[in-house]
Amino acid sequence: MKNISFSSVTLTSGYLFDKQELNRKTTIQAVYDRFSDTGRIRAFDFAYVEGVSDPAQKPHIFWDSDVAKWMEGAAYILKKHPTPALEAKIDALVEKIRKHQCEDGYFNIYFTVIDPKGRFAGRANHELYCAGHLMEAAIAYADATGKREFLDCMEKYADYINKVFLVEKSAAFSTPGHQEIELALIKMYRFTGKKKYLDMAEYFIRARGRSVENDDYYNQSHLPVEEQTEAVGHSVRAMYLYTGMAMLAEETGDVALFRVCKTLWEDTVFRKMYVTGGLGSTNIGEAFTSAFDLPNDTAYAETCAGIGLMLFSQAMLAHENHARYADAIERVLYNGVLSGLSLDGTAFFYENPLEINRSEQFQTIHGNRRLPITQRVACFSCSCCPPNVNRLLPALGSYLYGVDGETLFVNQFVSSTLDADGMTCTQETTYPNGNTVHIRAAGAKKIAVRIPAWCESFTINREYTMSNGYAVIENDGEAIEVAFDMTPRTVFADPRVIRDANRLCVMRGPIVYCAEGIDNGENLHRFVLPVNMEAKTVFDETFGLYTLEIPCLKRIEFAENELYSSRPPKTEKTTIKLIPYHCFANRGESDMLVWLCGDYS
């Protein structure tokens, strides 16, 4: 299907609309302020002097990308909500970019101000990664405002990159250590129509793994991309590469490359994905590990990797009208991505664990065992995730609809209006709280409504046929009503997932739930939930979502001085309160657990 851009889609109300508004009104400014505090904005003055300037504000190799993602997010906001103050901030940055871009087109703060001799000397130095994010920002800004200056700068930079990497091959490496520029160049091609950018993207993708470069598996350079079959290495790098590959396959019609993408997507989603949609099982290399290795407490599940899974899945929808890609987008958005943002919109998780035991957060004199942080923070030294949230939320509309011929695909359920390519559509729903979606469309012969894989029972007030997870309905212009069974349910992991053995988690619709210590006291492992639990739903004003109250058992501690016993612990009847996973850690320090002990009998 052809994806319909957020520029033709407007969210009108509901939970995701509220998040979008939170980003517009709070988060975009909060991230800018932290980027100002930390010197990231000032860095664009190219004025840092070693030994003179504040060393805390010394530019870092990936700062350009942090600010670029913020600019991209701000531009997406401008596209729908003209905001002069915000536009002025971008203009000021663009002016500095214009002023300080090198004559030859090169643009990178660190490698101009701090280490000019290091230009394109180190594959791990993120220059092409930064370039890619700047290109994405430039496209977004040109699209939102019609102002070409930023894009002109980036076209000039792209031409320079073309010269260095494709023509002269004078760089110290042939492909980027951190992928990103591939998908950015394809966006450049799509926006400008200039095929040279597609050729560059194809070069960077196809050259990968064909020569020995550093850190093979870590950045997916262990094999030519056509030969890759497993999601490996740094999860964000993987997602950005695979997204670029899927976009390239779409543009070139390369069926073999699409098949590779499909294999990699299946390996990611069916063998290496947390129930929250989080990716990356270890902090070591922020990376994938082996199939079914999904430890909960030491999960990495970086917010950026979750956003990367959305990008990759979205790119896959262009190849195959299969609801599973939109299922994955829904799963990670409502769980492993939104968990990255605090309810007040000002603080962030970089990693999104599925379990926190504060009793294990001890220190030893020889250092910490690596454990998750328990509270979101305003900024990180490597602060990639906050501006990635900034750019995701205003463009959420891009994930809602697709079109293939005369069929309109409804992929995500959000109150919204669509007006594109002679098609209009109005969607009304309080999803994911409410279970009913009303869709009225014109200009489409058929409407294909995604039936989420999590939903085992649904009704539609029309005849329909099922196709690849979509209910396909002949459109008569009248409102279609789809109702999903959203009874809270227990969910189980494949028995090969060691860390979820004998456990279960609870979901309602697309929302994964968790228990927090603040509601349930310490040691959440003592609660035992039956497979056939019955949950009472209670609307929570703070979260804007339902919480769950579930009758269950709690294991009673042994007598003093009895650590092990031949008798199982006694239990008491109690009720556990579960909250949406992505809302955890918003009410102070607390233990947290997604995979609860299950009574499978």
Add this chain to the structure above:
Amino acid sequence: MKNISFSSVTLTSGYLFDKQELNRKTTIQAVYDRFSDTGRIRAFDFAYVEGVSDPAQKPHIFWDSDVAKWMEGAAYILKKHPTPALEAKIDALVEKIRKHQCEDGYFNIYFTVIDPKGRFAGRANHELYCAGHLMEAAIAYADATGKREFLDCMEKYADYINKVFLVEKSAAFSTPGHQEIELALIKMYRFTGKKKYLDMAEYFIRARGRSVENDDYYNQSHLPVEEQTEAVGHSVRAMYLYTGMAMLAEETGDVALFRVCKTLWEDTVFRKMYVTGGLGSTNIGEAFTSAFDLPNDTAYAETCAGIGLMLFSQAMLAHENHARYADAIERVLYNGVLSGLSLDGTAFFYENPLEINRSEQFQTIHGNRRLPITQRVACFSCSCCPPNVNRLLPALGSYLYGVDGETLFVNQFVSSTLDADGMTCTQETTYPNGNTVHIRAAGAKKIAVRIPAWCESFTINREYTMSNGYAVIENDGEAIEVAFDMTPRTVFADPRVIRDANRLCVMRGPIVYCAEGIDNGENLHRFVLPVNMEAKTVFDETFGLYTLEIPCLKRIEFAENELYSSRPPKTEKTTIKLIPYHCFANRGESDMLVWLCGDYS
């Protein structure tokens, strides 16, 4: 009770007798050979020259202690089994010690040969630790052979230490960074009758935590010992210190200090001990963490810490005739200590995890997540555990009996003879395979037989009264028969142990069982054992112990491309084979699991 030394006790047959013989015939030589290969024996020539000698054989600061523990073990063997070749090896080492001991009495290879200026300059440098082990070896050798030369050297060294630390206080620190000398000095006092050694021990114990020295918690220097209430820091250091404290309290009659020891023992055994008796929850600092934090896969549970728990518990029996101390000795000996030695007697575990998942033993380009080793090795760079096994096994007789007035205490069940202080005793049993123990004693009015805490049902062919876990019987000189119910049983951890939640393990008598992949295939978490399982016992010739075959369920993996499901995994009926935990990793690389998924219903 007064402990009865192994010099009065002879093991005559059975499982532990076989281990003792294995050590005498194989392990003592194997460790010597590895210590020869690695330069540890040659180091006693004091001939290493920087830039000339093989740098791989450069003496290390703790090598003296490695060899000293080997000498102590060899001496214990000599005590019962005169072996000229073995005695000659020790004599050769003693001769070198005599030759190279400094004029002033100081003896340390590293700080004489490599870094003379470093003498007593660094608290973390293990000099007093090495000294303590040399003293223990010297006592053992004098006791076994009547030869005084080694002990004379160590008395001279002790006097020098007294001068430097107690009189002149000229060392750079006041108490050792690694405890050991405290208990060794009390042994020196007991063997020589010279009170100055007791005074030195008391000094080192009481001075601890009274001045700021390095690494507070790590080596239990965070508080004066009288104020300590929790087992913290490096587990071996803790056990050696607590043992010294308990011995000091015995010698001085310090009731308050005994109460401290009791508190520390209870914190260790009832809140920080693996079901195997292993101590130390993290490799970071080889240390205790917080109460009930007992991760299985990353357990440290160092073999030396297990032996340390035996020493500490034994010292506690001198204060309180309570079977729980002997219970702890039995638990750790049969599980977390014997696991440190391969069945062939030549290879060792330093750490003794309770879970191995080889699918998690992946590597990333940025290094390994820290995971247990899966096979025993012949020698470690820090090879403290192998000679600790060498010295434990020949002295096992010391753990069997105690005497208090006219009561003979039978603490451990091993076929053996006792002849001490006008008492004789013969014990006949095939324990821990057989469940029956026959005891015939003379010279004791009462016989107190430990009824293990694991045993819920037993018979004795006499009248008895229970006292602190002992069945106390009037001795009529006829054979007493005690029979324990050894039906394999499921065992549960206190619900506060997060990592054992919803799990169970299986024990038979004192033996903890585990599942290995070699018997049961991959992913041992897929097996589910009912609380009321029934195990078939099958004698295994290789192990010399029973294995268990238990009907249970195995969870079946989901369909391809279904990682999460609203339906619990289906199960199939199967039989799991369990082997004694301490025998794991003797048949090649394999997954291993102690705490299996439990069906508690």
